[in-house]
Amino acid sequence: MNDLDPTDLQLLRILASNAKYTNKELAQMVNLSASPVFERIKRLENQGYIKKYIAILDAEKFNQGFMVFCNIKLKQHNKDIGHHFVADIMEIDEVVECYNISGDYDFILKVYARDMKHYQDFVFNKLGSVTSIGSTHSTFVMSEIKNTHNIHF
Amino acid sequence: MNDLDPTDLQLLRILASNAKYTNKELAQMVNLSASPVFERIKRLENQGYIKKYIAILDAEKFNQGFMVFCNIKLKQHNKDIGHHFVADIMEIDEVVECYNISGDYDFILKVYARDMKHYQDFVFNKLGSVTSIGSTHSTFVMSEIKNTHNIHF
DNA sequence: AATGAAATTTCATAGGA
DNA sequence: TCCTATGAAATTTCATT
Numbered sequence: 614m615n616d617l618d619p620t621d622l623q624l625l626r627i628l629a630s631n632a633k634y635t636n637k638e639l640a641q642m643v644n645l646s647a648s649p650v651f652e653r654i655k656r657l658e659n660q661g662y663i664k665k666y667i668a669i670l671d672a673e674k675f676n677q678g679f680m681v682f683c684n685i686k687l688k689q690h691n692k693d694i695g696h697h698f699v700a701d702i703m704e705i706d707e708v709v710e711c712y713n714i715s716g717d718y719d720f721i722l723k724v725y726a727r728d729m730k731h732y733q734d735f736v737f738n739k740l741g742s743v744t745s746i747g748s749t750h751s752t753f754v755m756s757e758i759k760n761t762h763n764i765h766f
Numbered sequence: 767m768n769d770l771d772p773t774d775l776q777l778l779r780i781l782a783s784n785a786k787y788t789n790k791e792l793a794q795m796v797n798l799s800a801s802p803v804f805e806r807i808k809r810l811e812n813q814g815y816i817k818k819y820i821a822i823l824d825a826e827k828f829n830q831g832f833m834v835f836c837n838i839k840l841k842q843h844n845k846d847i848g849h850h851f852v853a854d855i856m857e858i859d860e861v862v863e864c865y866n867i868s869g870d871y872d873f874i875l876k877v878y879a880r881d882m883k884h885y886q887d888f889v890f891n892k893l894g895s896v897t898s899i900g901s902t903h904s905t906f907v908m909s910e911i912k913n914t915h916n917i918h919f
Numbered sequence: 920a921a922t923g924a925a926a927t928t929t930c931a932t933a934g935g936a
Numbered sequence: 937t938c939c940t941a942t943g944a945a946a947t948t949t950c951a952t953t
Contacts, residue, residue, distance in 0.1 A: 625821070625823060628820070628821035629820055629821050629822075629823055630818075630820060631818060631819065631820065632785065632819040632820050632821045633818075633819045635945085635946060635947090636946075636947070636948095637945090637946075645921070645922090646921070646922055646923070647923095647946085647947080647948095648921080648922075648923080648947095648948075648949085648950095649920070649921055649922080651947070651948065651949095652920090652921095652948095655948095660827075661824050661827060662823060662824060662827050662828075663821045663822070663823060663824075664822045664823065664824050665783075665784060665786075665821075665822050666784065666785040666786045666819060666820070666821050666822070667781070667782055667783060667784065667785050667819070667820065667822060667915055667916065668778070668781035668782050668785045668816045668817075668818075668819050669782075669816070669817045669818050669819070669820060669916070670778060670782055670815060670816060670817065670916060670917055671814050671815060671816075671817050672917045674813075674814060674815050675815075675917060675919040677917045677918070677919060680865070682835075682865075682867070682874060699911055702911060702912060703911075703912055706918035707918060708912060709912075709913075709914045709915075709916065709917065709918070710910075710912060710913045710914070711910075711911040711912040711913075712833070712835075712907040712908075712909070712910055712911060713907070713908045713909045713910075713911060714835070714905050714906060714907055714908060715905060715906040715908060716905045716906075720911065721835060721905065725917050725918065752867050752868060752869045752871075752874065753867060753868040753869075754865040754866070754867055754874075755865075755866045755867060755868060756865070756866045757863075757864075757865055757866075758852055758855060758856075758864040758865060758866060758873070759855060759856055759861060759862075759863060759864040760862075760863050760864075761862045761863070762820055762862075762915070763820065763822070763823060763862065764823055764825045764828060764830045764862065764878050765830070765859035765860060765862070765878065766823075766828040766830060788928085788929060788930090789929075789930070789931095790928090790929075798937095798938075798939095799938075799939060799940080800929085800930085801930095801931080801932085801938080801939075801940085802937065802938055802939080804930070804931065804932095805931095805937090805938095808931090
């Protein structure tokens, strides 16, 4: 973080919202020529500031616009049960995010489903076969207000 | 969704996890030459299946590795209050995601902060000045288990 | 650490199977 | 819808400042 100058930060902010600018375009934006821009970006990639580049797809178009936050309590809290849970969750495609959290529940999952029927099937059949799970609580997303896909710095 | 053939879906899956492959590389992966791959991707972009391309940054490197799910209840539930809330939330950089949800709370926010002190400051000073908010409940992320950044289809 | 030019690679389009 | 071919444009390297 300390070896980044304002130009690096500016490049990162731009690329975090749109990674399709050419080096020439980026060069104009940060008042440099294309080659230092190229070298800066390569450095930011190598140093791990930029983890990867991805395409953002429109979930609605794939009939996957039904988002649910699913809170999960484990049956017991030992290392083995935890590891089993993590391994199982990694295999379930509907689960796009999973975090270990504070509070009444142990984990929160962000789940993408087609509709309520699909979600119900997910809970019964997919989560239902994860034996480490004690109980669940589902919170349904009615609409997306903001999604920046990235961090602020 | 119906005008997508298996090759389109394969390309989307690849690009959703890594958008830096060249058309030549993609062509090999899907057993085509570069130009139909190029045409397919352009079509997927134009039809909105691909919304945009972004760089994924490492939040830890920016000292923004402290994630919190912040649940929010509005003071009242009328259109004006709701609109005010949304407008205010859009302006707060720490809030990277916001959804209108079912259940006891009205909204869930995904918040990135540097540390607990920064989060405390966020709650008191940033959320504190959003007058439409009635009450909040914070759930702290202890570790990230899974984050695919994208949908399954 | 940036510039500008040169070399390399990829993109983007056109014509034909 | 695909292929090959081609010129344009972008990336990447490098000598110079």
